[in-house]
Amino acid sequence: MKAAAFASFGGPEVMSLMEFPEPQAGPGQVRVRVKSAGVQHFDSAVRSGWKPAYGLEVKLPQIPGNELAGIVDQVGEGVTGYSVGSRVLGFSLLNSYAEYVVVGADQIVSKPDTLSWEEAGGLTGNGQGAHIALNAIGVGPGDTVLINGAAGSLGSFAVQLAKERGAKTVIGTASEGNHDFIRSLGAIPVTYEAGLADRLRQLAPDGIHAAFDTAGGEGLRAAVELVKDRNRICTYFAYDLVEELGLRVVRGERSAARLAELVELHTQGRLQIHIRQVFPLSQAGEAQRALETRHGRGKIVLRID
Incomplete structure (x- = not known):
């Protein structure tokens, strides 16, 4: 499969399009054919060599990306509620800048028709x-x-x-x-x-x-x-x-329940998702560069055809 990844730490220029083996869904997991992936400062920080305090393991070459939306194309043993063809949005710590990503079934929710693919990919993390x-x-x-x-x-x-x-x-x-x-x-x-x-x-x-x-x-x-x-x-x-x-560090867990609440707010017209710019997967580095300017409004998203 094609994925945007980095083989060394550095600036946005270290991102490039690479080939990786397709991941396979295990028990309790689904594989998603990714249609869009949100771009976050977390992704840029990991690419730059930052190591989160909670011990995230980065293996070079590494695919970044932790927001995703797409279509389930493989269902692991024990998964209920989703089947091949289910349209979903979800989250992962890494690996979402790719044609396929494997995530736990507890990391996704169903995508309503009211959400575009770009909006769905840009909601799950921020x-x-x-x-x-x-x-x-x-x-x-x-x-x-x-x-x-x-x-x-x-x-x-x-x-x-x-x-x-x-x-x-x-x-x-x-x-x-x-x-x-x-x-x-x-x-x-x-x-x-x-x-x-x-x-x-x-x-x-x-x-x-x-x-x-x-x-x-x-x-x-x-x-x-x-x-x-x-x-x-x-x-x-x-x-x-x-x-x-004299501040405290705030941490919290993303969850399907929390994401479902946000999706429902959007469905009811009470939460807008503003898309600033959409880049193709091959320009993931440029997408991160645009994000790092810290100017502009709304969300930057990768489109994965």
Whole structure:
């Protein structure tokens, strides 16, 4: 099978199209013929040589990718609820930038017709990541919430989910060109520049209750200054500042149940998935390069024909 992979650690240029043996589904697993795969900063970090604290094993050459959508074409022993031809979306830690991937049957959910392949491939990681973060910081009715880096895929999901949880006010930092987009999600946009904390005080005179950071920098430091309870601040970006700023590291497990909840929200028209750009599998390196600029709005996805 064809897959986008890296044989050495480095920048996006180490990604290339390679041939691999087709994986085979074992007990409790399904093989998915991948139609789309989301591109995440996690993928770029692993490609660069980062090793997560939970001991993810990377074997060169390595296929990255942990968001996927496609059609089941092989079903392992003991699997119920799915059959050859089932349309699904799901998640894995690695190996999704490929024509085929094997995952546990507990890592997928059925894809409704209301989701395009690109949308389905772009929901499973960032959508769950935002869901986990907002759970951790306890976003609920009446809260004023800051989303730092609100225009990206993770941030735009977080804005919508915060509103869905009953947050009274959601403020999203973004470059000025993305302010209309932030408004369309139901948040108040604000620029990143120096003096952010003062502008936030003007927007939220009664205070900010919780903050989710996806961009670091001035936005995270403003959150630390303005949010009274640091347990209600979560960063998915500035892990190097966690100890200095007295924050906790938030971790959570992706699950089929969590993903099914997000799919249902989309089906009901209560969660939008904004696709920024779609690349062919052969341009996975360029897709990661585009992601690493940290500009633009919404999700970058690979299309696998």
